[in-house]
Amino acid sequence: MATLRVMDSFLMPGPDLLSSQGLRLDGRRPNELRRIRCKLGVFTQPDGSAYLEQGNTKVLAAVYGPHQASKSKSSTEAVVVNCQYSMATFSTGERKNRPRGDRKSLEMSLHLRQALTAAIKTELYPRSQIDIYIEVLQADGGAYCASVNAATLALVDAGVPLRAYVCACTASMAWHGGSPAPLLDVGHVEEAAGGVVLTVASLPSTGSIALLEMSHRLHSDYFENVLSRALQGCRDIEVILDKAVRDHLAEGWTKQDVVTV
Amino acid sequence: MWTTKTFLTKTKRGNVLKIVREHYLRDDLLCGSEACNVCPQKDDDIVLEAKPASICGLFDYSHYLVLDTNVVLHQIDVLEEDALKNVIILQTVLEEVKHQNTAMYQRLLEIIGNKKRKFYSFVNEHHKDTYVERKPGEKQNDRNDRAIRKAAEWYASHLSINNVAGQFPQIVLLTDDENNRKIAQEEGIVCCSVKDYIENVNGFVGLADKLSKNVMPESYSKDALYPAHLTPSQIHTGIRNGKLHQGTFHASRDNFMEGTASVSGYEKPVLLQGHIGINRAIDGDIVAIEILPKEEWSKPSDIVLEDKADDPGDFLEDPTLLKSNVVDTADDDITPTGKVVGIIKRKWRQYCGVLLPSQFPGATRHLFTPAEKRIPRVRIETRQSNLLVSQRILVALDSWPRNSRYPLGHFVRSLGLIGDKNAENEVILLEHDVPHARFSEAVLACLPPDDWTIPEEEIKKRVDLRSICVCSVDPPGCTDIDDALHARELPAQTRDGLKKYDVGVHIADVTHFVRPNTALDKEAASRSTTVYLVDKRIDMVPDLLSSNLCSLRGGEERLAFSCVWEIDENANVLSTKFHKSVIKSRAAMTYEQAQITIDEKSRNDDIASSLRILNALAKKMKQKRLDNGALLLASPEIRFQVDSETHDPIEVQAKKIMDTNSMVEEFMLLANVSVAQHLAAEFPQCALLRRHPPPPPANFHTFLKAARQQGFEIDVSTNKSFSKSLDAAVIPGRPFFNTLLRIMATRCMQQAVYFSSGTKTQDEFYHYGLACPIYTHFTSPIRRYADVIVHRLLAACVGADVTHATLLDTKAADALCENLNYRHRQAQYAGRASVALNTHILFKNREEIEQAVVLAVKRNALQVLIPKYGLEGPLYLPSDKFVYNEEENVQICGGTVLKTFDELTVRLTLDSTNMQHRKLVYQLVTPYIPGVSYVKENEDSNEPAMDVEVVDISETTNKRKDTDSKSTKKKKSKK
Known part of the structure; x- marks a missing residue:
């Protein structure tokens, strides 16, 4: 009963997520992303791979395929996207016992699949399968977003045709001087403060939303506000990912050729 | 403008967890000084003047002040004076203050928010040049001191860039920490102690009086009167292993050497006696208590004792006169007794009172007697004693060292002459924490224009009841009329052949003007209630609304929120409707006028007939309510006749109660109950309701004993039986006896409180006094904020308005209720204090x-x-x-x-x-x-x-x- 009640009510984050000078706990302004660093082609074994850091959240992604699908899963219409999300046992503050296969990981896998299927041109590869493996090395809030962003880079690295970059970002609500100020790219501390967290995966260049998830109830007055902030974040991330891909291609061709030859 | 600069991590070790947090350092933070040639700041970012005039004799050049955390914590009263300007508050300081004392933090924010004061808060922790990393093995305090010095140093060099030497302000670091001062001097930072600085300030008389006399209270002293308090860590372990208990200390009103603390695990509050037992705890403090062994337990002394001594110096009275001579352990009056061994949190505020001048002329140390009897006398230092003797003054507490009989404090400000009506009222308002400042510009800006009339489109949205004969009945001289009534017979009859009536209660539509989240709304929420003193009213909403636009005056069109019922002859409610409406009251009557109208047989107009219907129905409703077990309680209420010129009371009389009083009351109760039922059904999580918990049987102990002496057995098992036996307890020839019994019964009751429906289970909603399962306040939105919220919720239910986020938030509603209850209680106490004041004048x-x-x-x-x-x-x-x-x-x-x-x-x-x-x-x-x-x-x-x-x-x-x-x-x- 008690938990039900909490779920049922609107949750307001503590008032001190923003300082009186308008800075967040870690020194960012409300509309700023955490620092993103990323690298494509970190492994040689898979067809495509990427490493991405979003603040202290660190994620590895590996893509295998497209290859022939197993009989049971095979579809004549489109490629089957198979995702596996797992968190390293050392990724959180307290040690995890089960890196994958628990409810949360399964749900994450499903969500990843939904977002990535939306980006991949699935119709090109009937009767085949693409496997995407995600390993979270350190979780500091927004692990899902980092996973989506890393998976996009890995897919690009694997040469899988995409409709557009799929980028994910979170946003939350805070108040500054009585007026609502949505926070972009929520870190673990801000998440734990108990506010609503809106997760959006979108294809910024087409403007479509691939996935939308919200942790608590939020009054409809503020929803637009928070959503537009999250979408803005997705667009910002796209720019960063695009730059990383271009840099990788510019410097990487020669190196990679050497390796393959 | 997305910038991430050098990225650093901050580690914090808990028990086993290693927490790594991001910490971004920025290059876009401004220094806020007009003298700066580097920062790209706009005019409104500038807080600090280019060439501030120095007010301190020690520094003859212009300078900015940088404060240490302790300076803010201890000397906030000095800072609140207008004397100091151009001060830099570092984020390090701000955060430490927030961590240590939220009230202090709020006051500091208020100073920073005041543009005239020129306090600039500089975010040194996130500035790329001023961030300081904690060295291995370095204490947090030392790191913070270093951060403050670093920022001071940075400011000095930052301002010197592109500036001619001597043309830009210097930086002066104010700190009371000697160590810190020494290191700062070595690093070339100009620094000074607060005492030296303030005592050399020119042109502000009395500033030095406000210096806090902060002595380390636990430091060893030779002639200590009190035992030392335990350290926080000792208290912590003591509480954890069950040896100590935590509780809030309540000093006794009647006896200055006694107090209690409610501690979980003990049914009765724990008794604390004598100076040593109380050990410097002051009313409201959260204290750590050690329970004495059972054989040392005693009972609350039933002696009335006042601290009468004229500054006896530093010695303690013998506590033995408290002890009653017979200590019989079997007695059920024996209460767990303990002693205070440490203070967990001081809840000191500022206290009103008067100065008790020292007998020695020219002395600077004086005693201060607070108006609140539960607060001990305070020793303060002032040179203006001659001036202050005749005045009401405000004093803040600083510390209570072990060797001092009294706590030490300092003078804050004067409230006015003793005996002056305004000063005395001010004392009442301050002592009861009633917000009574004038409404701010921002609040007044939310008001409609003075000549506001109802726009046509607003009328179209509402039910037009202007043609119906509505009238209001209130006490004489009432200008904030928030309720009006109507009643008429319907042509149709019920199936049983009973007459049917259409009855309506119309409440001023305050929420039409007080929109959520405006400055006006916030002010009203913070005030929570209108406070009535004998000769003064402190409004919850500005006068334009409370006595004009929202007041349902006779003959004027007003917006209202109506609750309309169909009621049959036997006062059964057949149907209920709520809607927003426009009404035009036919008459605003007093209780007396209404009574005359009803009694005058010759009058047969609309007003008279509707009043008669209402009166008849009300009597039946009241009877039903009493049959259900509602209590009729009494409290001695009086009215002052006030001189129209001097506003001094001339005479008192008991309030007269007439039929019409109870008529209005019954319909307000009915409206409140109807609304409560509707809200609880529509908003199970966040309806604002009012409950009255049944009193615990222990409360009745002395009451029953006293009644038994008079030969009456009162049955208090349920409210119904209680009500019945109260009715039976009559002594012929002593008509006042029954009233007295009811007065005493009222004292046994608990307070009725507001709550949010999401925080209690259904059966806890019960209102004991009214004997109804659910209740709320709907009928006085002009003078109670609870009603405003109820109006909003109800408007959302009936589709007349939209909801907003805070309205539906259980947590926010809970916090709101807490404030409502607190203010409501304080308003009652303030009202009583005002009555007492006026009786004294009388x-x-x-x-x-x-x-x-x-x-x-x-x-x-x-x-x-x-x-x-x-x-x-x-x-x-x-x-x-x-x-x-x-x-x-x-x-x-x-x-x-x-x-x-x-x-x-x-x-x-x-x-x-x-x-x-x-x-x-x-x-x-x-x-x-x-x-x-x-x-x-x-x-x-x-x-x-x-x-x-x-x-x-x-x-x-x-x-x-x-x-x-x-x-x-x-x-x-x-x-």
């Missing part, structure tokens, strides 16, 4: 002999009530004449036995010898006891206006002892 130059009733018997006094004035106070009895019988709870002197409910006559005079606590003195007149009772010196003077009882007294004074015994006999025979 008695300034007169004495009266009045009838009194004994409410309670204490060891050295009787608590008596004067029904005529509703006054209550102690009548001291000399212990050499009277013997106190604990068992029977009576005072005996020779043949006279005084007990609860006894009627006496007493003489009332005002004792003005102590200007601080001017108090009424009660002296016994009858029954006559030689050497105790008051005897009029001039027996011939007879006062014609006196009633029979008093004539009786003059007889007794003539005949002395023999009649006295007769009169007591008479009383006994009455039983």
Whole structure:
């Protein structure tokens, strides 16, 4: 009963997520992303791979395929996207016992699949399968977003045709001087403060939303506000990912050729 | 403008967890100074002046001040003065202050928010040049000190860039930490202690008085009077292993050497006695308590004791006079007793009171007596004692060292002359934490124009009830009319052939003007209620709304929120409707006018007939309510007749109660209940309701004992039986006895409180006093904020308005309720204090002999009530004449036995010898006891206006002892 009640009510984050000078706990302004660093082609074994850091959240992604699908899963219409999300046992503050296969990981896998299927041109590869493996090395809030962003880079690295970059970002609500100020790219501390967290995966260049998830109830007055902030974040991330891909291609061709030859 | 600069991590070790947090350093933070040539700041970013004039004799050049955390924590009163300007508050300081003391933090934010003060808060922790990383092994405090020094250093060099030497302000670091000062000097930072700085300030008289005298309270001192407090870590382990307990300390009003603390795990509050037992705890502090072994437990002393000494110096009184002579461990009055061993949190605020000047002329140390009796006297230092003696002043507490009998404090400001009406009212408002500042510009900007009329489109949205005969009934002189009524017979009849009526209650539509989240709304929420003092009203919403646009005045079109029922002849509600409406009240009547209209048979107009319907229905409704077990309680209420010129009270009279009073009351109750039912169904999580918990049986203990002495058994098991037995407890010939019983019963009750429906289970919603399962407040939105919220919720239900986020948030609603309850209580206390103040003024130059009733018997006094004035106070009895019988709870002197409910006559005079606590003195007149009772010196003077009882007294004074015994006999025979 008690938990039900909490779920049922609107949750307001503590008032001190923003300082009186308008800075967040870690020194960012409300509309700023955490620092993103990323690298494509970190492994040689898979067809495509990427490493991405979003603040202290660190994620590895590996893509295998497209290859022939197993009989049971095979579809004549489109490629089957198979995702596996797992968190390293050392990724959180307290040690995890089960890196994958628990409810949360399964749900994450499903969500990843939904977002990535939306980006991949699935119709090109009937009767085949693409496997995407995600390993979270350190979780500091927004692990899902980092996973989506890393998976996009890995897919690009694997040469899988995409409709557009799929980028994910979170946003939350805070108040500054009585007026609502949505926070972009929520870190673990801000998440734990108990506010609503809106997760959006979108294809910024087409403007479509691939996935939308919200942790608590939020009054409809503020929803637009928070959503537009999250979408803005997705667009910002796209720019960063695009730059990383271009840099990788510019410097990487020669190196990679050497390796393959 | 997305910038991430050098990225650093901050580690924080908990028990086993290693937490790594991001910490971004920025290059876009501004220094806020006009003298700066580097920062790309716009005009509105600039806070600090280019060339501030120096006010301190020690520094003859212009400078900015950088403050240390301790300076803010201890010297906030100095900072609040307008003297210091151009001050830099570092984020390090801000965060430390917030961590240590939220109230202090709020005050600091207020200063920073005041543009005139020129306080700039600089985010040094996120600035790329001022961030300091904690070195391995370095203490957090040392790191913060280093961060402050680093920022000061940075400011100095930052301002010097592109500036001619001597043309830009210097930086002065204010800190009381000697160590810090030493290191700063080595690093080339100009620094100074607050005391040196403030004492050399020119042009601000009295600033030095506000310096806090902060002494490390636990430091070793030779002649310590009090045992040392435990350290926080000792307290922590003590509480964890169950040796110590945490509780809030409540000092006793009657006895300065006694207090209690409610501790979980003990049914009764834990008793704390004597200076050592209390050990420097002050009312409201959260303290750590050690429970004494059982054989040392004692009982609350029933002695009334005041701190009378005129600065006796630093010694403590012997606490033995508290102990009652017989300690019988089997007695059920024995309470767990303990002693304070440490202070977990001080809850000090500023206290009003007067200065008790030192006997030595020219002395600077004086005692201050607070108005609140539960607060001990405070020692302050001031050079303006001659000026302050005649004034009400505000004082803040600083510390209470072990070797001082009294806590140390400092003067904050003067409130005005003692006895001045405004100053006295100010004291009442401050002491009860009533927000009473004038409405700010931002609030007034939310108001509609003065000549606002209802726009056409608003009328179209509402139900038009202007054609219906609506009228309002209120006390005389009421300008904030928030309710009006109507009733008419419907042509149709019920199936049983009963008459049907259409009855409506119309409440001022305050929420049309007070929109959510505006400055006006926030101010109203913070005030929560209108506070009524005898000669002053502190409005919740500005006057334009409270006595004009929202007041349902006669003959004017007003917006209203209506609750309309169909009611049959037997007062059964058949249907209920809620809607927003427009009404035009036909008449705004007083209770008396309405009563006359009803009684006057010849009047048959619409108003008269609707009033008669209402009155008839109300009587039936009341009967039903009483049958259900609603309690009729009483409290001595009085009204002052106030002089129109001086606003001084001239005379008092008891409030008159008429049929029409209860008529209006019944319909307001019905409206409130109807609304509550509707809201609870629509908003199970966040409806704002009001509940009245049933009193715990222990509350009735003394009440039942007293009633039994008079020969009545009161059944308090349920409210129904309670109500019934109260009705039966009547002594013929003593009409006041029943009222008195009800007054005492009221004292046993708990307070009714607001709550959010999401925080309690359904059966806890019960309202004990009204005997109804659900209740709320809907009918007075002008003067209660709870009603405003209820209006909003109801408007959302009926589709007249939209919801907003905070309205539906259980947590926010809970926080709101807490504030509502607090303010509501404080407003009541303030009202009572105002009545007391005015009675004192009334008695300034007169004495009266009045009838009194004994409410309670204490060891050295009787608590008596004067029904005529509703006054209550102690009548001291000399212990050499009277013997106190604990068992029977009576005072005996020779043949006279005084007990609860006894009627006496007493003489009332005002004792003005102590200007601080001017108090009424009660002296016994009858029954006559030689050497105790008051005897009029001039027996011939007879006062014609006196009633029979008093004539009786003059007889007794003539005949002395023999009649006295007769009169007591008479009383006994009455039983």
